[in-house]
Amino acid sequence: MSEQDDGKDVIIEQIADVLRAPEPTATDFTARLMAVANAMPPATADTRSKAGTWWTRRRTVQFSITPVGAMTIAAGIALFAAFAGASMRQRNVPAASSALASTATVAPRSASVRTDTVRLVRFVFMSPSARSVTMVGDFNNWDRTATPLRRMGSSGTWGVTVPLLPGPHQYAFVVDGTAWTPDPASTTTVSDDFGTLTSLIAVGGAS
Amino acid sequence: MEPRSDPEIIAAVLRGQTEAYAELVDRYRDRCNRFAVRFLGDRDDADEALQSAFLRAYRGLAGCRDRGRFNAWLFQIVVNECRSLATRRSRRAERFVHDDALSAQASVEHGADRAALVSEIQHALDQLEIDQRQAFLLKHVEELSYEEMSEITGAGISALKMRVQRACARLRTLLIAVHQ
Numbered sequence: 375m376s377e378q379d380d381g382k383d384v385i386i387e388q389i390a391d392v393l394r395a396p397e398p399t400a401t402d403f404t405a406r407l408m409a410v411a412n413a414m415p416p417a418t419a420d421t422r423s424k425a426g427t428w429w430t431r432r433r434t435v436q437f438s439i440t441p442v443g444a445m446t447i448a449a450g451i452a453l454f455a456a457f458a459g460a461s462m463r464q465r466n467v468p469a470a471s472s473a474l475a476s477t478a479t480v481a482p483r484s485a486s487v488r489t490d491t492v493r494l495v496r497f498v499f500m501s502p503s504a505r506s507v508t509m510v511g512d513f514n515n516w517d518r519t520a521t522p523l524r525r526m527g528s529s530g531t532w533g534v535t536v537p538l539l540p541g542p543h544q545y546a547f548v549v550d551g552t553a554w555t556p557d558p559a560s561t562t563t564v565s566d567d568f569g570t571l572t573s574l575i576a577v578g579g580a581s
Numbered sequence: 582m583e584p585r586s587d588p589e590i591i592a593a594v595l596r597g598q599t600e601a602y603a604e605l606v607d608r609y610r611d612r613c614n615r616f617a618v619r620f621l622g623d624r625d626d627a628d629e630a631l632q633s634a635f636l637r638a639y640r641g642l643a644g645c646r647d648r649g650r651f652n653a654w655l656f657q658i659v660v661n662e663c664r665s666l667a668t669r670r671s672r673r674a675e676r677f678v679h680d681d682a683l684s685a686q687a688s689v690e691h692g693a694d695r696a697a698l699v700s701e702i703q704h705a706l707d708q709l710e711i712d713q714r715q716a717f718l719l720k721h722v723e724e725l726s727y728e729e730m731s732e733i734t735g736a737g738i739s740a741l742k743m744r745v746q747r748a749c750a751r752l753r754t755l756l757i758a759v760h761q
Contacts, residue, residue, distance in 0.1 A: 393722045394615075417639055
C-alpha cells in the first residue's frame with residue numbers, strides 16, 4: 375500500500391498526530407470494573423469445557439449409579455451390551471428421564487452453568503436533579519448500597535452494568551437514598567404484598 | 582520487580598485470583614480508551630463500552646487461546662463493543678436530535694488552542710460513516726497493518742483500504758472547508 379493509496383499526506387498526518395494523544399480513563403475505572411467482576415462467577419480455566427460437556431456429564435452420572443452396568447462390564451463386553459440394553463428397557467429408562475429433567479431444572483444454580491449463562495445488563499436512569507441513584511433487586515438482596523449508578527456527563531443520565539442470570543428479575547431504583555422508584559422505561563411493574571412497586575426484567579438464556 | 586507477563590496474569594486469574602485481572606485492566610485501559618473516545622466521540626459512552634468490553638474479556642478469558650496476544654484479543658473485543666454502542670447510539674440519535682455536546686463543539690472557535698483543534702477534528706471524525714471511522718482510527722491512530730485490521734474487523738483488506746481512502750478524503754474536505 376503506497377502512501378498515496380493510504381491518503382497519508384500532511385493533513386492526514388496532522389490529524390492522526392492530534393488523535394494519537396493519550397486519553398486516560400477515569401481514575402476509578404478499574405475499581406468500578408473489578409466491583410462488577412468480583413460479583414460475577416469466577417473466570418476459571420475449565421469453564422468452557424464444562425459448558426461443552428453438560429449433557430455428557432449428566433449421562434455419565436446416571437450410568438455410574440447403575441449397578442447393572444458395572445456388573446455387565448465385569449462380565450464381558452458382549453454380555454454387557456445385551457444385558458444393559460435389556461436392563462434399560464425394563465427398569466431404568468423412566469427413572470433416567472426423570473432424573474435428567476430434575477437435574478436440568480436445578481442446573482442454573484450450579485457454578486459451572488452460572489459462569490456460562492450470566493448476562494451483562496446495562497441499566498440507565500434519567501434524573502438531572504438526583505444526587506445519587508442506586509439499584510435494588512433480587513440480584514443484590516435488595517441492598518441499597520450494593521449497586522450504585524454512575525452519573526454520565528451533565529445530562530442527568532445515570533448508568534450501571536449488572537451481571538444477571540437468565541430468568542426474571544425484580545428491581546427498582548433508589549434516588550438520593552430514599553425515593554424508591556420502579557423503572558420508568560419498563561413496561562412490566564409488579565406489586566408486592568405491601569404495595570411496593572418494582573419493575574420486572576426477563577433476561578434471556580444462552581448466547 | 583519485573584511486571585508479570587500477560588500469560589502469567591491470565592493463568593493467575595483462571596486459578597481463581599480474580600484481583601489479578603486488575604493488572605491487565607490497568608495495563609491496557611488507556612490505549613483502549615483512546616480508541617473508544619475517538620471512535621464514539623464521547624467519554625461517557627467510551628467508559629460504558631470499555632467497562633462492557635473488559636467484563637466480556639474477563640468472562641471469556643479461558644477462551645483466549647493465544648495468551649501472549651491477549652492485547653490483540655482484548656482490542657478486538659473493544660472494537661466490537663464500540664461498534665455495537667455506536668450502532669445503538671445512531672438509532673437513539675434518530676429519536677433525540679438535540680445534542681448539547683455537539684452543539685458546544687460546533688461553537689468552539691477554530692484554531693484557538695489544541696483543545697479546540699481536537700474538538701474540531703473529533704467533530705469531523707463523528708461525521709464519518711461507522712466503517713470509515715473505524716478503519717481510519719485503526720490505520721492512522723492505532724497504526725495497525727491491514728492484516729491486523731482485517732483480523733480485528735473481519736473485513737477484507739481491499740475493503741478496508743477503500744474505507745481508509747474514503748475516510749481520508751472526507752476528513753480533508755470537512756477540515757479544509759472549516760478553515761476556508
